Amino acid sequence: xxxxxxxxxxxxxxxxxxxxxxxxxxxxxxxxxxxxxxxxxxxxxxxxxxxxxxxxxxxxxxxxxxxxxxxxxxxxxxxxxxxxxxxxxxxxxxxxxxxxxxxxxxxxxxxxxxxxxxxxxxxxxxxxxxxxxxxxxxxxxxxxxxxxxxxxxxxxxxxxxxxxxxxxxxxxxxxxxxxxxxxxxxxxxxxxxxxxxxxxxxxxxxxxxxxxxxxxxxxxxxxxxxxxxxxxxxxxxxxxxxxxxxxxxxxxxxxxxxxxxxxxxxxxxxxxxxxxxxxxxxxxxxxxxxxxxxxxxxxxxxxxxxxxxxxxxxxxxxxxxxxxxxxxxxxxxxxxxxxxxxxxxxxxxxxxxxxxxxxxxxxxxxxx
Amino acid sequence: xxxxxxxxxxxxxxxxxxxxxxxxxxxxxxxxxxxxxxxxxxxxxxxxxxxxxxxxxxxxxxxxxxxxxxxxxxxxxxxxxxxxxxxxxxxxxxxxxxxxxxxxxxxxxxxxxxxxxxxxxxxxxxxxxxxxxxxxxxxxxxxxxxxxxxxxxxxxxxxxxxxxxxxxxxxxxxxxxxxxxxxxxxxxxxxxxxxxxxxxxxxxxxxxxxxxxxxxxxxxxxxxxxxxxxxxxxxxxxxxxxxxxxxxxxxxxxxxxxxxxxxxxxxxxxxxxxxxxxxxxxxxxxxxxxxxxxxxxxxxxxxxxxxxxxxxxxxxxxxxxxxxxxxxxxxxxxxxxxxxxxxxxxxxxxxxxxxxxxxxxxxxxxxxxxxxxxxxxxxxxxxxx
Numbered sequence: 001x002x003x004x005x006x007x008x009x010x011x012x013x014x015x016x017x018x019x020x021x022x023x024x025x026x027x028x029x030x031x032x033x034x035x036x037x038x039x040x041x042x043x044x045x046x047x048x049x050x051x052x053x054x055x056x057x058x059x060x061x062x063x064x065x066x067x068x069x070x071x072x073x074x075x076x077x078x079x080x081x082x083x084x085x086x087x088x089x090x091x092x093x094x095x096x097x098x099x100x101x102x103x104x105x106x107x108x109x110x111x112x113x114x115x116x117x118x119x120x121x122x123x124x125x126x127x128x129x130x131x132x133x134x135x136x137x138x139x140x141x142x143x144x145x146x147x148x149x150x151x152x153x154x155x156x157x158x159x160x161x162x163x164x165x166x167x168x169x170x171x172x173x174x175x176x177x178x179x180x181x182x183x184x185x186x187x188x189x190x191x192x193x194x195x196x197x198x199x200x201x202x203x204x205x206x207x208x209x210x211x212x213x214x215x216x217x218x219x220x221x222x223x224x225x226x227x228x229x230x231x232x233x234x235x236x237x238x239x240x241x242x243x244x245x246x247x248x249x250x251x252x253x254x255x256x257x258x259x260x261x262x263x264x265x266x267x268x269x270x271x272x273x274x275x276x277x278x279x280x281x282x283x284x285x286x287x288x289x290x291x292x293x294x295x296x297x298x299x300x301x302x303x304x305x306x307x308x309x310x311x312x313x314x315x316x317x318x319x320x321x322x323x324x325x326x327x328x329x330x331x332x333x334x335x336x337x338x339x340x341x342x343x344x345x346x347x348x349x350x351x352x353x354x355x356x357x358x359x360x361x362x363x364x365x366x367x368x
Numbered sequence: 369x370x371x372x373x374x375x376x377x378x379x380x381x382x383x384x385x386x387x388x389x390x391x392x393x394x395x396x397x398x399x400x401x402x403x404x405x406x407x408x409x410x411x412x413x414x415x416x417x418x419x420x421x422x423x424x425x426x427x428x429x430x431x432x433x434x435x436x437x438x439x440x441x442x443x444x445x446x447x448x449x450x451x452x453x454x455x456x457x458x459x460x461x462x463x464x465x466x467x468x469x470x471x472x473x474x475x476x477x478x479x480x481x482x483x484x485x486x487x488x489x490x491x492x493x494x495x496x497x498x499x500x501x502x503x504x505x506x507x508x509x510x511x512x513x514x515x516x517x518x519x520x521x522x523x524x525x526x527x528x529x530x531x532x533x534x535x536x537x538x539x540x541x542x543x544x545x546x547x548x549x550x551x552x553x554x555x556x557x558x559x560x561x562x563x564x565x566x567x568x569x570x571x572x573x574x575x576x577x578x579x580x581x582x583x584x585x586x587x588x589x590x591x592x593x594x595x596x597x598x599x600x601x602x603x604x605x606x607x608x609x610x611x612x613x614x615x616x617x618x619x620x621x622x623x624x625x626x627x628x629x630x631x632x633x634x635x636x637x638x639x640x641x642x643x644x645x646x647x648x649x650x651x652x653x654x655x656x657x658x659x660x661x662x663x664x665x666x667x668x669x670x671x672x673x674x675x676x677x678x679x680x681x682x683x684x685x686x687x688x689x690x691x692x693x694x695x696x697x698x699x700x701x702x703x704x705x706x707x708x709x710x711x712x713x714x715x716x717x718x719x720x721x722x723x724x725x726x727x728x729x730x731x732x733x734x735x736x737x738x739x740x741x742x743x744x745x746x747x748x749x750x751x752x753x
Binding site: 254258269271279287289292314367 | 647665
């Protein structure tokens with residue numbers, strides 16, 4: 001059923017656990033934030049992630065990757081979630097790789113090895129407004145000469161400010177089409193948007209951006225299916241990251257309850273607090289199962305994985321939020337301070353909730 | 369063909385040939401479920417035949433050793449049997465506290481003589497057991513139980529009372545927690561004994577519940593003589609058996625893995641939910657799915673035969689609370705149709721009575737609050753007060 005890890009996956013989990021705790025602890029995100037770093041991630045970390053094979057975890061072996069599947073990608077993301085590690089993993093190694101694998105062989109052969117070696121970063125531009133809504137893409141690609149002209153805007157393009165290439169979803173005459181365009185193409189204006197979680201995205205305006213047929217990923221008008229596959233990959237891996245963040249903030253809170261004293265007692269003795277933690281523990285265990293089941297479905301039955309991915313993202317949307325909110329409250333005033341990491345988890349979880357659909361979005365998907 | 373595939377093929381063939389047609393239809397009346405025992409009145413000849421055939425195969429307790437009436441199946445084989453029975457919608461041949469609760473305790477703590485004496489007749493459905501745990505003053509605080517058990521040389525003498533004894537009025541024997549020593553700490557001095565409900569001095573009184581039904585009784589013991597050999601395990605050390613059994617019970621009560629999804633129940637009621645209700649149903653669907661998958665994951669993670677320990681509290685807590693939520697949503701869906709109490713149309717208030725019954729799920733077998741205490745203490749390692 002895939003709910004238990006294989007030996008290979010356990011080894012990967014252990015190595016990712018040590019790696020991110022060592023190379024990308026929360027203090028790294030804090031330092032990037034405080035230094036107002038222009039990229040918002042550590043290039044050194046990304047280089048090491050490519051050496052570890054993490055960047056190419058979904059890339060086929062003949063293109064230089066390790067091809068371990070979504071379960072492995074989720075295990076890596078979970079550890080990144082625990083440490084709030086900022087990196088282009090989601091945009092480049094999950095979203096872009098999945099898109100390229102479903103595109104033409106030529107583009108994949110060229111770009112996938114460059115992703116594995118860390119040479120290029122690629123971002124996905126889908127949403128245009130404040131809420132995830134891939135059904136309502138307004139950016140248009142109108143035929144022009146041998147190719148198309150792109151006009152419209154995109155928002156929350158994760159890592160859009162540092163990417164070398166942008167995969168953009170555009171409306172064409174009879175459906176959606178995915179294009180891949182260089183970030184420095186003429187007519188594309190990119191504005192970095194620093195988000196509440198100190199990570200980065202970009203707002204983009206496409207003004208008569210010219211693309212050729214060779215830049216189409218897949219087929220013209222047939223992009224909706226690929227986009228859906230790509231988004232599901234992103235949703236499941238993001239859910240895994242949220243699981244890591246939830247587990248970590250829960251454990252930090254549990255430790256705090258064993259140290260903090262009031263009324264001459266360890267506050268963890270109070271039953272009112274114990275029951276809130278015990279309930280949260282149960283919810284996180286259910287969340288963990290739903291993530292494992294969604295990743296396993298993507299690996300084993302990708303065609304029918306959609307509802308499982310939506311259930312997992314919806315479940316994590318509510319459980320991660322609960323974990324963050326309870327952690328702030330149970331830390332009392334300390335939870336409100338910037339000195340503790342709790343607030344950083346609250347912020348990242350809030351962003352991850354929104355990305356690629358919050359609980360409401362996915363419940364609506366399932367209702368359809 | 370692997371051994372397991374061979375087993376599946378043989379099982380399928382046997383079930384096809386031996387499960388009577390009536391035993392492949394849904395259970396609608398209470399008497400459709402077969403509890404066995406000395407006074408059991410079979411609702412049909414097929415029910416009797418089905419129990420006899422399954423018991424002869426050892427399949428009423430498939431994973432128990434053959435010498436005690438089981439079939440000695442491995443966990444994987446037992447799973448195959450379960451799947452194959454589900455495939456033809458076969459009814460369980462026997463529902464039994466003997467199989468679910470007493471049996472596992474006897475297998476672990478009983479003497480050889482006790483195993484030989486009690487287990488085979490449990491497997492054959494000849495003796496129906498009830499569980500004497502809770503007392504009027506020992507509910508959540510079970511270890512403070514006070515039913516007195518005195519050593520009278522050649523026998524024990526039992527005096528006291530139990531409450532919430534499931535089906536005590538229909539049971540043949542009871543497995544019972546009694547106080548053999550009241551001088552020390554409350555967890556010490558508890559013993560686990562077995563006796564016949566027809567013994568002189570035993571009486572029962574059904575408790576009518578808010579559902580209008582009476583699955584539980586008050587049970588009274590007035591100078592009941594119990595043979596010494598009916599003590600299970602060591603005298604005064606019955607609390608460890610009690611805890612072991614409670615863990616089993618929790619896993620069972622929490623098991624909603626086989627429940628029909630609420631979305632399907634609502635659809636079968638012929639209701640088309642509006643958007644707000646549909647959202648509630650979907651939220652529940654997600655939790656039903658995540659819970660049943662979590663159950664599978666935890667059972668798979670636990671080594672074969674190993675207990676889930678404190679994690680069973682999580683399953684008990686979440687599973688019972690989930691079931692309460694399920695019935696609240698079904699009542700929302702049914703509207704006033706779900707409030708009919710005595711009518712043919714409502715099958716005598718079936719939904720309403722089930723809804724009311726679920727309120728007890730988070731109380732029996734240790735309340736939700738007790739389960740949360742156990743999780744906080746044993747899993748989260750939070751300090752005690």
